[in-house]
Every structure is written in C-alpha cells, then in structure tokens.
Amino acid sequence: MSDSKPPFILVDGSSYLFRAFHGMPPMSNSKGQETHAIYGVVNMLKSLLKTYNPTHIGVIFDAKGKTFRDDIYPEYKANRPPMPDELRSQIAPLHEIIKAMGLPLIVEPNVEADDVIGTLTKRATALGMHSLVSTGDKDMAQLVDDHVTLINTMTNTIMDVAGVLEKFGVGPELIIDYLALKGDKVDNIPGVPGVGDKTAVGLLNGIGGINEIYENLDKIASLEFRGAKTMAKKMVEHEANARLSYELATIVIDLPLDYSPDTLTVQPEDKAALSELFQEYEFKRWYSEASGQNFTPKSTTPVTSEPSTTQDTAETSATAAGDAPVILPKQPPIDRERYTVVYTEEALQHWLQKCQNAPLFAIDTETTSVNYMEAELVGISLCVGPNDACYIPVGHDYPDAPDQLDRDLVLQTFKALLENPKPQKIGHNIKYDKNVLANYDVHLQGVAFDTMLESYVLNSVGTKHNMDALAAHYLGHETIHYEDIAGKGAKQLTFNQIGLAEAAPYAAEDADITYRLHQVLWPQLVAANELANVASKIEIPLSGVLARMEQNGVHIDSQKLAQHSQALAQRILELETDVHEMAGEAFNLGSPKQLQTILFEKLNLPVIKKTPKGAPSTSEEVLQELALNYPLPKAIMEYRGLSKLKNTYTDKLPKMLHHRTMRVHTSYQQAVAATGRLSSTDPNLQNIPIRNAEGRKVRQAFVARPGYKIVAADYSQIELRIMAHLSNDPGLVYAFSHDIDVHKATAAEVFGVALEDVTTEQRRSSKAINFGLIYGMSAFGLAKQLNIPRADAAHYIETYFERYPGVKRYMETTREQAKATGYVKTVFGRRLYLPEITSSNGARRAGAERAAINAPMQGTAADIIKLSMIAVDEWVQTQNSDDILLLMQVHDELVFEIKEQKVDEYLSTIKSLMENAVSLSVPLIVEVDVGNNWDEAH
Incomplete structure (x- = not known):
C-alpha cells in the first residue's frame, strides 16, 4: 500500500454493527435508549479516519428485507434469529451520526453489503485506487488481491494475499470454493456434508476449484487427507448442494450502481448535527469535541422518536433511474x-x-x-x-x-x-x-x-x-x-x-x-417526467376506479358452488383411490417426501430435477413433465388441481359473502406485480382456471342479478399487437392492420405455404412460436411444447426471425438498452427495473434478458387496461348507477353487470372506449360477450 496516497476505505457497517452489539458491554442513555452498538461502530470509524486520513470512503449496510440469495435458496440465513429490538433501535441513530460525520452512507435494496463492497472494489481497481475493506466477515477474503486488502479493526489485523493463504490454507482465488465445500452454519449454506477445513484445503490444493474437482473425481482417493477414499462418492451425491453453495457464497462484483468510488468523498462534519446527536445519546467526550463545550444533559422534554436522516439543509438525492440529482x-x-x-x-x-x-x-x-x-x-x-x-x-x-x-x-x-x-x-x-x-x-x-x-x-x-x-x-x-x-x-x-x-x-x-x-x-x-405521468394519469386515478369496483362486489350462486363442491369431493376421493392402487399402497398425497419415495424409489420414474438439498423434486413443473408419459403423476396433478379449486373457491366463496351486500368483495393490489399488472386477493378472482371444465363451472357461479346480464369485454391478442407496435415489423403491422389471423400469417411465413393452405396443426405451432418468443422461449422450450425435434424448433425460430426481422431487431436492441440502463420501459414510460440484467450468474442474467423482452409488452398491456378502466369508469359515472356496474378486472378483461334493457345500447360504447383508450400503430380489438354468468359471457 502506498504511503503517499490514502486507500479507498470500504466499511462493512453491518458486520461491525452486529459485532459491536454482541461484543461490547451494554450501554444506554438516561432515557433507556440502548447505545453500545452505536458507540462501537462510531469508535471504529473514528479510529479508521485517524489512522488513514482517507479522502474517499463508503460505509455500507445491509438493506431491510430479502435479497436475491433468498430467491435462489429460501433457507438462506434461515438459522439466524430475528434482529433484537435493542439492536434495531440503534440503526437509525447510527445512520444519522455517520451522515453527520460527512461519510457517504450506502444501503442498496435486494443485495447484501458484501455485494456493494465487492462491486466498488473492482471499480476502484479500474480507477487505479487501492481499497482497504474494513470487515470481520471471512467471506470478504475472496476479494483480496494486489489492490484490495482487509482490515479487522476490532482485532487490528491486516489481511493481504499472503494473509489469506496463511489463515485459510488457500489463496483468495479459491475462497469461494472453500466456502462452498465447507458450507456455513451461520448463513445456512449447505456445503458438502463431512467436509471441514482440512478436507476442503486438501481437495482444493490437491486438485483445484469445484469445477476441476468434478472433472477429476477419480483423483480424490489418492489425496492425503482423512476420508479421501470415500469423498468422491459424497461429492457426487451432493453436487447440487456444492454448486448451490458456490453461488450463494459468491460476492457479486458487477452491480449496476449509479455512483463510483471517486464520487464517495469524505465531506466536512456537520458539527451542529453531531453535537445534537452526541448530546441526545450522551457520548460526552464526543459531544465536547464537536461542540467545544462541556457536556450537559438535554434539558428539553425527552422525545420518543429516533432522529430522521433528513437534515435542516436541503438534500440531494439521485432518482431511482440514475437521472440527474x-x-x-x-x-x-x-x-x-x-x-x-x-x-x-x-x-x-x-x-x-x-x-x-x-x-x-x-x-x-x-x-x-x-x-x-x-x-x-x-x-x-x-x-x-x-x-x-x-x-x-x-x-x-x-x-x-x-x-x-x-x-x-x-x-x-x-x-x-x-x-x-x-x-x-x-x-x-x-x-x-x-x-x-x-x-x-x-x-x-x-x-x-x-x-x-x-x-x-x-x-x-x-x-x-x-x-x-x-x-x-x-x-x-x-x-x-x-x-x-x-x-x-x-x-x-x-x-x-x-x-x-x-x-x-x-x-x-x-x-x-x-x-x-x-x-x-x-x-x-x-x-423523470414520464414517471410522474404514470403516477398521476394512470395509477392514482385508477385507485378510485378500483375502490368503486371493490364496493360493487360480485353476486355468486352459493347453491351452484355447493353442488360443484360435492362433485369435486367425490372426484378427489376417486383420484386418491386410483393413485393408491397405482402406487400399490396408501400414502399421504400431500406429503412431498412420501410422494418422492413412491415415484422415484418404488416406481423408479426418471428424476427430472432435484431440490437444493439434492433430493428428487416433486414440484408442479416436474409432475407436469412426468404426467406426459406416466399415469400416476397425471392423476396426482388432477388431484392437486381439484383440491385447490375446492379449497380456494367452491368451499370458500360462499363463506365470503358480505352480510350487508350478499356479494363477494375482492381487493385489487396495485403495488405488487413488477410489470404493473393488477392482482386480486381475498378472494383471488384472477386465478380461476378457464382451460378446464371444473374451473369454468366455478365461473358459472358468478351470476347477474335478476333482470341483469354479465358482460365481458376482452382485448384480443393484446401483447402480440404491442409487439407489432414496439418492433414496427412490417409483416406483423400489416397482418394486424388488415385484420389477418396473425397465427395463420405466421404459419404461412414459417412453413412457406399460402395463407389459405395453412393447416390447423401449422396454426397451432405458429401460435406457440408467436407467444413463446415474446416470453423468451428457447428452441429447447419450443421443441418440448410442440413435441418436435430440437433442430426443427430451431429452424422454425430462425425462419420466424428471417420473416419478421423487426422483431429480432427489437429484441436485440431492448436487451442492450436494458444492460445499459438497468431497466426497460412501457409505451407510456413506466420503468421496469431488471436488477439481474448484468448478473455474473448466467442463469439469472438469462432470466433477466427474457424479462427485458416480455416486460415492456406485459407492462404496456397492463397500462392499456388501466387507462381503459379509467375511461370506462368516467363514462359509467355519467349513467344511472342502477343500470351498469363495473365488477371485475382479470388481466385483459373487464366484467360488467348491466340491466338487460341497456345491454345492446352499452355494448358498443364499452367496445369503443376500450379500443380507443390509447392509440398504437396497429388497431386494438375488443371482443364483447353477454351471458347470465361469467362463463357464458367469456
């Protein structure tokens, strides 16, 4: 480390917060506020500043809530107890003091402090800066190199490349592999059972990293550590855990942060704020240093609130999009x-x-x-x-x-x-x-x-x-x-x-x-002007529309549901008997472990996928694939579907009738789905199956009052039309603009036949291509869906892009823009952020790239239905309230209850309002149907 230039210091605030809380004797001020964690961390920071006199620094804390690692492995850190209230109460004051000290405070959502630190060290190296990471976390050893050093200020020890090798027995380049093999009980990273420090070091120094180990399993038995002869078998049995553990232990080094190490500079202390804070928490010496006065307790009436991070001066904040401050x-x-x-x-x-x-x-x-x-x-x-x-x-x-x-x-x-x-x-x-x-x-x-x-x-x-x-x-x-x-x-x-x-x-x-x-x-x-418009023109007006819909509720036929429930119960019992007969024994169909034993041990069905712990998976996705070829999983799938239908709808809906209105009232959630789509809860009216007869029978119980009809208005192929608009592909635009069946048109292009010669099977295949591509389906996925060779599927996709080059161009451009900005946009400017778009993990990055293609279409479709709801509701408010009610929104569909005498008059207005709610380069088409119940009207 150069003596002439101070290092860029990165403080793992979360690591030191926990260590200070658990490692220091309890302290509190006269009001009972715990202060020892605050004191420990601030004392550490003061020591760092005094020792290194840095010009650039960042103090990084974990954000509240889950991170992407919880999505990968829900059991991640499951062993950790909840944060004690005595510690939680010290976080906000500590953050306030750090900011008043003039130190940049960083809290990034959805990732851990380690990942922010990892990313900043790599950016600092690129800028020619040496990084000193202040932490007690062993995982950080993977970041150490000629430009990055660790310091533990609680033990005052420095760890460079040689120090990592001395402490762990392997160099920094193998620390991730070391952690993946050993696992971590604190973070609940599984590792490989039976692998401890010596075994991990023996494997890594004897062969190399995890990839090399799995390529050279035959060499393990010759290594000189206890248990080497049987270790290859363990490695094979627990490969899924080892690779999962490697992913969990890897610190991300390429987060899309919108600040750089050279901008994280030490600012002058806010001595007035520090004096106030040190007086509040009764750090007497620090108060005297900041104020120049002897400490005196606060004479004002004690307040119960923690200090706010907002100061008495104006703040500068970057927008979420990384725009100008x-x-x-x-x-x-x-x-x-x-x-x-x-x-x-x-x-x-x-x-x-x-x-x-x-x-x-x-x-x-x-x-x-x-x-x-x-x-x-x-x-x-x-x-x-x-x-x-x-x-x-x-x-x-x-x-x-x-x-x-x-x-x-x-x-x-x-x-x-x-x-x-x-x-x-x-x-x-x-x-x-x-x-x-x-x-x-x-x-x-x-x-x-x-x-x-x-x-x-x-x-x-x-x-x-x-x-x-x-x-x-x-x-x-x-x-x-x-x-x-x-x-x-x-x-x-x-x-x-x-x-x-x-x-x-x-x-x-x-x-x-x-x-x-x-x-x-x-x-x-x-x-970001577009975002203000999305809020003020779409979301906020929509909340009023949704409130009226929720108040309206929907009428259901309880007797019909009761009859359906009895029929479902009978069929569920029959299926249970059938499954037991096929299995050759009775077992609990709701137990994944027992089902796992029946499917994969007794019947020896192929293992499609494994759980993170290495056991054969019995997930719905797995059962769906097995059901294509085996009767027992097919029956299990039917059993699960009917049980869910019975428990969620036919049994539950009659109990949800409100005593005053005798109608069912759902709650629409606006701020849940990342793409802008609405969701429905208590009950969920958007998840009733429509592709099977049992689900349609549930919809048949959603009925109109006597003298009224149910009217359903549904956008036709809206996401494909949005794709045509976004890609501006001449072929797609022409098909939609001339009311040509787009699936037939695609089939004609892909299969090289005249439009009138397209067969039903060819249209089905082209429909799978049209919808599959906008959801990022690969040749493998298309082959699986159409049950055709992968080479044929790849040829179909290649031909599709040749015929519709605008679509391919749109996809490529969108992916690049997403990587550059971290988000994609709908037609109306809604931003859909993709945190994984630059992930070092290939699977997560590929998932984000698929989302980048689909999210603008799904988000634009959501915006269009919302704008049409606002337009329709505005018109409904001008009509007699007894003539028409807007009841439900289900994705691209609006459902109304309309007086019979008004149906014909209102249908054309509803259709016109929805079709003209927005203007795209291709026409929007709305199909409207009428019935005595929802199923008839759909």
Missing part, C-alpha cells in the same frame, strides 16, 4: 411530541380550518379490520406539514377510555371538505381509506397523491412499498410498528382496544410520514 426539500427531524390529539369540538374546528387552508393535506384512517368491508372507523389522522399532525379518536372503547368526539359529528364536520376536490388529499394506499369512508357515506374526492403508488411507480422492485419500509428507506426513520402497540399473534389487540397514549402517536405519525414521503418521492418522479 434531485434537490429535495429540507425536513425537520420527526418529533412525535408535537402531534396533537383532538378531543373537543373547538380543536376539531381548528383542524378543519387548517386543512381547508392547506393546499395539500395527508389523511389516514384507523379501523378495527384490514377488511375494508368489515372495518369500523376508530379514528382519523391528518397532517398539513412536517410534525404538524393530529389524531382524532372516535371509537376507542377499552375500559376507562377518555371521552371522545362522536363519530357521526366528526364525519359530518369533515364531509364537505373530504368530498370537495380541493384542497388536494394525499394518503398511503388511500384506496383503503376511501372504501372505509364510503361505508359511512363519505365519498372522498380530490385524491391527488398516494405515496404507496409513488414508490411503486418510481421503482416497482426497489423496496417494499409499505409505510414502515419506505420510512426506513427514504427517511431513515424507524416508525412505530403496529405490533409495538397491539402485540402479536392470537392476543393482538384491534385498534379500538389500544390506549390513546400509544395509539395517538402511532396514528399521527402515519399521516406525518405520508406527507414527508410525498416530499421525497414526488420530485424524483417529476425529474
């Missing part, structure tokens, strides 16, 4: 002591006036249930500015609860304001609040913003979109969690049972956080 408005620290509780009519009028005079205010409801149809209003919280928030309790009914304002009085007082389009309102998942208020005949208008949807539009895969996660991610603030005041499990209290001393700060904070999140999120959406 956005200047965010300054926000004061969160101070729950400033929240008020409204008990009197005078205070109620005061808050009514404040909201009337504010250009924008946040609103949140507290209720007895997450089910909007069952929820009773317990209180309302409002916020007109940072810390300027209140809670209006109306329904707390625990023993000795204080007197509260009458619910009807509060709602009547605020009704005109809430139903007035001005001032603008903001909420977090405000669709829920809109539904709750509608149950009390208050119809919320003027909803301008929704922070859940703002976060979702900004980056649908960036972080979770619940308020707690967003407050931590964007504000660095640990909110009061519901479990903190209500408890957990069966004894959890409903909100009306919670004392106002705990309930009021929780509720008012929700409104305050919502207001603040909008101040942070909206400027970033505006900076």
